[in-house]
Amino acid sequence: MKFKTIIEPFRIKTVEPIRRTSFSERQHALLAAGNNLFLLHAEDVLIDLLTDSGTGAMSSAQWAGMMRGDESYAGARSFYRFEAVVQRITGFKHVIPTHQGRAAERILFGEAVNRGQIVPNNTHFDTTRANVENQHAEARDIPVAEGLQPALIAPFKGNIDLAALETILREEGDRVPLVMITVTNNSGGGQPVSMANIRATSELCRRYGKPFFIDACRFAENAWFIKMREAGYADKTPLEIAQEMFSYADGCTMSAKKDGMSNIGGFLALNDDALAQRCTNLLILTEGYPTYGGLAGYDLEAIAVGLEEALHEDYLQYRTRSVAYLGEKITAGGVPIMQPPGGHAIYIDAKAMLPHIPQHEYPAWALSLVLYLAGGIRSVEIGSVMFGLQPDGSEKPAVMELVRLAFPRRVYTQSHVDYLAEVLLYVNSIKTHIRGVKIVEQPPTLRHFTARLEPAHGALLVGLDSAEFE
Ligand code: F0G
Numbered sequence: 001m002k003f004k005t006i007i008e009p010f011r012i013k014t015v016e017p018i019r020r021t022s023f024s025e026r027q028h029a030l031l032a033a034g035n036n037l038f039l040l041h042a043e044d045v046l047i048d049l050l051t052d053s054g055t056g057a058m059s060s061a062q063w064a065g066m067m068r069g070d071e072s073y074a075g076a077r078s079f080y081r082f083e084a085v086v087q088r089i090t091g092f093k094h095v096i097p098t099h100q101g102r103a104a105e106r107i108l109f110g111e112a113v114n115r116g117q118i119v120p121n122n123t124h125f126d127t128t129r130a131n132v133e134n135q136h137a138e139a140r141d142i143p144v145a146e147g148l149q150p151a152l153i154a155p156f157k158g159n160i161d162l163a164a165l166e167t168i169l170r171e172e173g174d175r176v177p178l179v180m181i182t183v184t185n186n187s188g189g190g191q192p193v194s195m196a197n198i199r200a201t202s203e204l205c206r207r208y209g210k211p212f213f214i215d216a217c218r219f220a221e222n223a224w225f226i227k228m229r230e231a232g233y234a235d236k237t238p239l240e241i242a243q244e245m246f247s248y249a250d251g252c253t254m255s256a257k258k259d260g261m262s263n264i265g266g267f268l269a270l271n272d273d274a275l276a277q278r279c280t281n282l283l284i285l286t287e288g289y290p291t292y293g294g295l296a297g298y299d300l301e302a303i304a305v306g307l308e309e310a311l312h313e314d315y316l317q318y319r320t321r322s323v324a325y326l327g328e329k330i331t332a333g334g335v336p337i338m339q340p341p342g343g344h345a346i347y348i349d350a351k352a353m354l355p356h357i358p359q360h361e362y363p364a365w366a367l368s369l370v371l372y373l374a375g376g377i378r379s380v381e382i383g384s385v386m387f388g389l390q391p392d393g394s395e396k397p398a399v400m401e402l403v404r405l406a407f408p409r410r411v412y413t414q415s416h417v418d419y420l421a422e423v424l425l426y427v428n429s430i431k432t433h434i435r436g437v438k439i440v441e442q443p444p445t446l447r448h449f450t451a452r453l454e455p456a457h458g459a460l461l462v463g464l465d466s467a468e469f470e
Contacts, residue, residue, distance in 0.1 A: 006321045009314040010410060013060065018046055023469035026373050034452030035369055035437060035460075037378050046376030047416055049405040052344045054100075054257035054264055056409030058302060062261065065305045069298030079291035082300040085307050089239065090216075090246040092269035094276035096283055097293030097300060101217060101255025102127040104268035106134075107286070108213070108253055111278045113137045113177050120168050121180040121215070122147075122160040123187040126386055128180075128215060128253075130446050133391050137177075140168070147188045148399055150338045150349040155229040156194040158185030158222075160201055169208040179205050182215040183222035183245070187382055189402065190218070190323075190342020192225035195233065195244060202248035211272065216252040219245065220259040220310040221343030224320060238311040258344070261306030261409055265299050315410075319343070322417060323407055329421040335428045338402060345406040348424075350383065354431055359384055361436020361456045364401040367427070369460055370434050371403070374469060375423030379405045385439070386448045393444070433464045 021029070021044055033039035042048060048055065070076040083095045098104045105128050113119060115136040124132065124139040132139035142164040147157040160181055169176060181201055184192045198214075205212040223241040227233045233241055246252065251270030256262045270276050280290050287294035295303075309315060320343055327341030336352035350357075350364035357363035364383035371377045380386075383401035390396055405420070427434075435457045442451040 006318055008322075008410075008413060009312075009318050010059070019043060020046060021376055023373065023466060026376060030369060030372065034441070035455075036448075036451055036453060037368055037372060037380065038449050039452075040372075040378065042378075044376075045372070045378040047412065047420060048378045049345075049407065049420075050378045050380050052258060052406040052408055053255060054262070055411065056261055056263070057411050058261065058263070059305070059309055059410075061309070062302045062305045065301035066298035069296060069301045071297040074289055074291055076291055076297045076300070078297035078300040078304075082304045085304040086267060086269055089219075089242055089307060089311075090252060090269050091243060092246065092251055093271045094269065094273070094280075096268040096270075096276070096279055096290065097295055098266045098268060098283070098287055099294030100257055100264060101215075101253060101266040102131060103287055103294065104253040104255075104266050105131040105215075107279050107282050108251075108268055108270075109135050109137075110282055111275060112211070116175065117177050118168065118172060118175050119178060119180060120160070120165055120176065122158055122182055122193065123185050124180075125182060125186045125215070125217075126446060126448070128182070129387075133445075141187075142168070143185065143188050147185065147191060150189070150347075150352065150400065150402075151336065153339045155225075156192055156197060158183065158188055158191035158193040159197040160193070162197070162200050162204065165201065166204055169204060169210065173208050173210070176208075176210055178211045178213055180213045180215055182217075184218045184225070184343050186217070186344075187387075188400075189338035189347045190221075190345045190404075191338070192222045192229070192343065194230050195226050195241070196230070198245055198248050205250075211250040212248070213270075214246065214249045214252040216246075216254045217258040218343055219252075219254075220316060221320065223311070224316040225343060228320075238313060238316060242311065256303040256306065259307070259310040260303045261310050262299065262302045265295050265303045267293070310409075319407070319409065322412075322414070325414070326405070326417050326420055329417075330424045330428075333421070333425040333428060335424055338400075345404045347382065348403040348405070350401040350403055353428065354434055356432065357434065357436040359397040359401060360395075361438065362401075362453075363436060364403045365453065366434055366437050366460060368403045369437070370427055371423065373460070374427050375419070377405070377420060377423055379403050381448065385451065385453075389442070389445075389447050391445075430461070430464060430468075433461050435460060435462055
């Protein structure tokens with residue numbers, strides 16, 4: 001190609017206005033939300049990077065698919081179309097639709113995981129961990145050591161620690177019902193897992209007789225990184241790479257709200273007939289009949305089209321490039337981030353950026369609040385508020401304190417990203433004025449969604465004139 005600029009590989013047919021707010025409006029909104037960005041009204045957010053889950057823009061082909069949705073209760077045409085696409089990509093025999101990823105987790109773990117057992121994973125994301133713990137089992141994270149060093153640049157920081165996995169299987173194997181790998185590793189910076197690591201995990205699981213499941217939310221982004229970074233894959237298509245990834249596993253859980261490019265949906269796919277039967281029975285009890293599983297026929301159509309669009313090379317190149325573009329701009333301006341940029345998000349290393357805020361005052365949470373106050377940007381803390389509360393009620397600081405800026409798929413353009421960079425660099429320039437926060441109200445599990453917080457020292461920002469922000 002003669003020209004190097006990577007463009008958004010689409011044109012825009014429908015637009016949704018976003019609203020600017022004043023600094024004092026944002027102050028009031030934050031106060032009303034108990035200093036928890038989850039509790040804001042989305043209308044008070046200018047650029048919403050809370051999550052890449054269910055927030056993407058659908059294509060004209062997906063909307064067209066929705067119009068042909070078959071809403072039959074049983075045996076709908078839309079289900080068979082959905083099933084065929086999932087089977088083509090994953091190769092798994094049984095496809096069980098669910099309303100989103102956590103329902104697939106709940107059903108799988110409900111049937112396969114028992115009290116006192118251990119589920120190893122490169123890193124469990126929040127709901128995955130909570131669903132393991134809901135079975136009174138232990139969710140054990142074993143990422144490779146390099147995955148825990150934000151500044152280190154390495155191609156596959158999402159890998160599972162194979163030596164640690166083998167030790168668990170050898171010494172505590174009787175307590176391991178299944179092994180999981182999350183692609184890409186969301187809690188660990190959206191970092192990819194290599195094909196070699198997936199293959200070696202599969203071999204270990206076979207040797208010890210354990211089923212191996214992939215948490216496949218971002219399988220297409222992971223396939224793209226394998227194509228870009230792993231020897232031997234440059235000439236393969238993302239579909240071929242995804243097919244190989246899944247070929248090493250016995251099943252997967254999937255949130256179609258990510259690389260399914262849909263606003264809702266998910267599935268559990270697996271090969272084991274008996275387990276699939278038990279999961280289907282539980283599905284009927286809690287989600288719906290097996291050919292819709294809590295979804296409308298039109299959702300199944302949107303997912304069937306979306307799963308294929310997520311594997312288009314133009315799309316994957318644009319997507320990973322727009323995330324890296326933000327990463328490069330703010331790295332050049334001195335903002336410490338998880339390197340290299342991940343597939344769906346930039347993760348700011350708040351521990352490195354705000355060394356004056358101790359971990360028990362939640363530096364990443366405080367930073368996420370300031371990003372909102374300064375520029376109307378909504379991000380999410382992936383740190384000690386999200387992961388610090390243990391099942392026994394004690395508090396243990398998270399390994400990393402990250403602020404994730406997750407990119408909805410096909411929603412924002414380059415000027416939005418330029419604006420983000422400007423706000424982030426500004427906040428970096430006032431970072432010594434930022435103070436920590438404390439939790440004043442929290443539920444017993446998944447506290448980050450509903451907890452209320454307050455500044456730990458009277459104010460979130462000290463020594464700054466609010467005129468700065470207008
Ligand atoms: N697994 C991973 C790795 C995830 O990132 C998520 C969701 C889930 C499972 C659960 O899927 O939301 O459809 O029930 N992650 C979103 C996020 C919410 O913001 O990263 P779900």
